[in-house]
Amino acid sequence: MKRIHYLLKDKLGCLSLFIITSTILAGVLAPWVAPNDPEEVHMNLRFASVSWEYLLGNDHLGRCILSRLIYGIRPSVLWVLVTLGLTVGIGCIIGFIAGYFRGKIDAFLMRVCDIMLSFPGYVMTLAIIGILGVGLTNILLAFILMKWAWFARIIRTSVMQYADADYVKFSRTLGRGSFRIMWKHIVPVSLPDIAVTSSSAFSSMILQLSGFSFLGLGVQAPTAEWGMMLNEAREVMFSRPELLLAPGIATILFVSAVNFLTDALQVALNPRLTSAANKKQRVAKTILQGKEVT
Template structure:
């Protein structure tokens, strides 16, 4: 808890001086609010079919047009934000917590635990990630829940290797050795020293991965291994619209734009968090600012 409080203090202190972080946080909040209040913001029922209005182009009544069943695309995109964003956040939470825990355990204890966890990571990394995810999703069955499980199975290794490398950087430091000589327990050692040192980098990685995981989930849905009709999910909407791309391009343009905007916003948030939570990066940025402000000779 103290480590999380320290990260929050850094973010709050930096927000006042760095407008970029405040802007990116505001954009993320807008996306989250759209997902939370999708039922009130959507102009129409996203699942109400009206074949008489099928393939209508964008208009004042249907902002983004309608699909082959006459459903309002704008309403489906707004509701799709809830499914896509929730799924991506759940996935990032699962892989970051599981992978970070295993990585910290491997770096802290070493020996057999380190060997077993790292060999499993090597085995998982030896396969192409998306191919293995498709195989797992195919075995489990097509659904958004199984898509989350499939991507989680192949994605936790990154956090495990990252957390292990961060822990090993300070594992043999003098203050850690002194704490061990004083009889500190392994669990307290991880909570007090090892985890706080790794947490900022892991938080940055998790924030940036939300967009990446959203793309992977949309990819599985596009291939038919994720969300299933009639769910309003952005990847599934792209799959449904590809057959009519030439005649009704809005069926793919607007869901694709929603994915692109959301991914870019979360990537920018990850970059802003890196500037705040990475002391070395922040120091370089401050040096550049001072150099820019210095008078010319």
């Protein structure tokens, strides 16, 4: 509760959390939130300016930009979030097993992770897309195949810090099973590291998906996605530069919110960083009050 209280005191963290929550809710409720059909074509409204019916105007096919922006949350954010959950789940299972049991199991699993991490991420993702074909599903599958090893290594390191703790040894002495010990004693203390690592990877995966879609390798028309909207606006970037603003600002704003929330989580969940931040606040308050700092 103290960590949550400290997080809520961070104004930038709270604003970032509000932006992320609002965006996710808008994506889930897109059929009810979007004012128009995102794929409905109106050639008579090509490049139409902002109006009450179309608050952000229309694109090169007369489609509602605002509606496409809202529906674009689903592949750009929601499906990436699902992929992140699967990736973290695989990484957690392997990382916990390797970090707790160690020995030959740890050596074997880490060698597999080393092999996976030896391949350049972008190159392997492009190779997987080249084999399986373009599309959102194949990119998300490539993310899972290429990123689980990174999560497994980080989580393994976190688990090894707590596997030899006194309360874990005491539980072993009492004859409790290994998986029960991991679930009851190691998972709770590892959650902060998992949360910070996952949130930092979230923004990276969003940018990668948008980048692949911008190159025409990700989401395909007519499905709305922020990177693909940037790709469609590229052809008229000099004559109609405002078409780049909506998806560009949405991507920058959401990714920045995730990064700021990651920083806030790291401070709130790390006792050392929290103590240092509290000390700085006390020193600053003392200076402002005109008292001598000793």
